[in-house]
Amino acid sequence: MKSGKYTIEEARQLDAADPLGHLREEFTIPSKGDLKRRNLKHDGDKEPGDEDPSIYLCGNSLGLQPKRTTEYIDRYLKTWGTQGVYGHFKEFDDALTPPWVDIDLAARGRMATVVGANEEEVAIMGTLTANLHFLLASFYKPTKEKYKIIIEGKAFPSDHYAVLSQLAHHSLPAEALITIDPPDPEIHYLPLDHILSTISAHASETALVLLPGVHYYSGQFLEIQKITAHAHGLGITIGWDLAHAVGNVPLALHDWDVDFATWCSYKYLNAGPGAISGLFVHGKHGEVVRSPSATESETEQFEYTPRFSGWWGSEKSTRFRMEPVFRPIPGAAGWQVSNPSVLDTTSLAASLSVFARTSIASLRERSLQLTQYLVELLDHAEDGDTAQGYRIITSRNRDERGAQISIKLDEGLLDKVMEILEKEAVVVDERRPDVVRVAPTPLYNTFEDVWNFVKIFRAACKDAIAAA
Template sequence: MQFENTREFAQKLDEQDFLQSYRKEFLFPKVNDKDVIYFTGNSLGLQPKKAKQFVDEVMNDWASLAVEGHFHANKPWWDYHERLAAPLSKIVGAKPSEITVMNTLTVNLHLLMASFYRPTAKRYKIICEEKAFPSDQYMLQSQVRFHGYDPQDAIVEIKKRKGEHNFRTEDIVKTINEVGEECALILMGGVNYYTGQVFDMKTITAEGHKIGSFVGWDLAHAAGNIKLNLHDWDVDFASWCSYKYMNSGPGNASGCYIHERFHNRKDIPRFEGWWGTEKESRFLMKPTFEPMDNADAWQLSNAPILSLAPYLASLTLFEEVGMDVLVEKRNLIVSYLEFILKEIDAQVDSAFEIITPSNPEERGTQLSVFLHGEGKKIFDYLMDNGVITDWREPNVIRLAPAPFYCSFEDMFNFGQILKQGIKS
């Protein structure tokens, strides 16, 4: 498609956009009495209007039923989390039995590592990408220390080539083969939070299995953003937060995927709690744990219903639309944003550098941009003028035009605000 940097062209794209009506399903903050241009769905998605309705339903059931809401609410609380499994399985490419929702992301990764990081004297190393999201770095460091290893020895970071912003799959595969039989676990982010690069999860998972390692993925920036096929890729486990591209609300519950081959395996340890025991006998208070025959066996405690309600509300929108439609618009709107950035760069005395891969197959919704010579001043100007984006040191602005609620006219307006900010 031949793009144009005009309002008329952007409006034409919006008229052709199947998702245009879904913009009205979300609540926008305002700056100067106007809806903001919202580029931070990669940190916290906008609130779906349905979310309040779903939360109010739980509050009303609590008021009128109290403890009986566990069994007699319109959506009984004791199995509320099960309603999220089917829609989530479509988003991440899994079977519903391989999905559960509990806790928050880093908590879940720690719990999953109890099952999938079991170091031995020979096989104890973990492979991750350099400068992974800090919470993942802290988690991995604390895990290897817990098992008595030195992170400097036990954690192997895959490096980027000098002068390059993104990882090469061949370098990742090379590192996997070099570590070989010493590797107990490969745990990486499916989408790099800083650059927005999408990793070749299928290839990396296969290469990890060849050397006998478990392979897991932190999908915080991938779930609801890119097309995933976790089951077909033979991924061992994964987890993701729900408040970014899936719009479930701040700090909300995390999803987990555990491949079905690990269900009912007695040689796979896990930490256990009563919500993971057989549903039919859960309230018989038996002294012996009888695990659920699915990913729910990793559940520990009562599901946080007030957290799950807005998540379920958002998933109804995903059910209506499907990932294929979201990905199709994502590719187009990110390409248009890339075009706008390059157009503005050519018009002003400045230099932008987009460090996200240009290949749509290697990126999701996010473009990360170096603003050489402009720095924080441009970020502050954008925020003051109704463009909500985020800043990452040393000099990167991340722009994530989430396809559910961002418009092509937003992209045009952003370009005009950006140009004015540079000139001012």
């Protein structure tokens, strides 16, 4: 920790020297007045400072809107309005996106760069939990001996429900679900050795492991490569929920030999609430082999990883022949089921075009600086200030975290602290009963945002302690 006080001038200097600072201009940041007027009763009630940007540190929940999304969506609406059904095949010289029949290609290449995959290993489709079911349909193959699924004890509830329902679907009991529980439930840190030894302990009966890349609650960035290699060494298939990792931390899914993964695009990818998701299937699982002896009409003429299929996963060249023959597209695209929402995919294409202005490595560098600054400020006690009312539960090892720092408040403080933050137009989110998640997002947050947050947060904690 540095000696002396941290000042707002210093925060501004850090911003001025920041080579990625210009990217903030790409985003619409809700103003303080916008957030106040969220409550319609306050409409028209203008105050000085209302035009200032809010302190938005909530990209771990919903990323901000890129300005260029408007241009992309306008193009989509214009195409639909002027072309109707021809939009499926219409090429424009000035097109921001391809014809709708190829709309996934507008996002797939850039998505592959973000997750560290070959383009053919990525499909733009569906939503996270739905994709998880499709992937489990392919990759969870219980046998009499190996049928258990390992997740971690505080898995995002949707993953937990999905896995339990998959077990039930195979007529297996809930006891076939094994959880990796943290040694200290208070901070929910999962040491690597602990993860590996739990997998080893159940290996002889385990068919599949499903883990988060970055943990939604603690912000821990798990060692995906090492855990994947360990599972494979024990003959276990492994998949990853990358909701909090994608667009946040560097990923190399292909090189790390991950079997499958899925994510959402509304957090660090900024594609909009509930926007279309994506999935990764390693190239080795996406192969399609055509049987040389088969005739055209036989449905069993291809060998491929079994899946729940739909027409959008079938070869484009024959798709519109409307034949009852599923000819899987090689790679992850063969897992597509329905024609994707063009509106959604256009929004994703717009947000990924912002990522294309920089690199994940540069964003990571900036992210580490922002989180380090946040941790230092939170740790830095002001003169005579001992009763802070909080502690950081995210790992202090920078390699074990993404953009999110989770802060645990002393008992009974959360409501008051959140009330004060909201009044001050500071946007973070809470995980009841006592955790606040704060995510300086490297695409649009500044050191000044972090400085302002800590000032308001510390004061809020003091007020909450005084009121308790």
